[in-house]
Amino acid sequence: MKRFLATYMGSPNSSKKAEWDKLPEEQRKSLEKAGMEAWQKWGQEHHKAIVDMGAPIGKTKLANKDGISNSHNMITAFTVVEAESHEAAAKMFVNHPHFTIFPGESVEIMECLPMPTQK
Template sequence: MSTTNTYLAVYLGGGKDGARMAAWNKLPEAERKAKEQQGMAAWGAWVEKHHDVIVEIGGPLGKTTKVDAKGAADITNLLTGFTLVRAPSQQAAAKLFENHPHFAIFPGEAVEIMPVLPIPGR
């Protein structure tokens, strides 16, 4: 995969105990289900609108295991999903995610955008 103009979008949540998730969980079940359907429809529309620049749709992320010099351990972080997009600049990539359903409808906190850099020496 060429990394030229490729950006990783990482979806962040506030965790199980975050204020947005707490408010989401307090919604009556019928209202929450309706928002879920609205959110998935909006997410599908976002994908359709940007299908020509999506390199990898990505998806939700599950539980995290951290591996370091001490070994492997289950940890908690705020990462909830990812998408790879192509854009002429980081600002242009970020613009794709303005008012994204992740935080405009769902209780997600933010989307962070970063360039995928070439491997040095390759």
């Protein structure tokens, strides 16, 4: 089995997020409840493939040769799964509640490659 990192993408400035924020509180809370139930169902359906359910992601710091600074990206959460192929891993996220119920935009799935070794 291969291992894959799935990153949940979303922008606080997207039109989908703006529409979500405009919803009446009662309607938004109802959607949040439905979304969490759907996410739990997704987790149950794929529990054998989930290595790490992951978590939401907070603010970003960037470290480079110039030091440390505040940064921003569109990653809102992550999950690690195992699958036979990249395509099989991606299929787990088709119609995921992150973007079908919540205002997320997409899920990006990347294979976790083995570390190179020196010979």
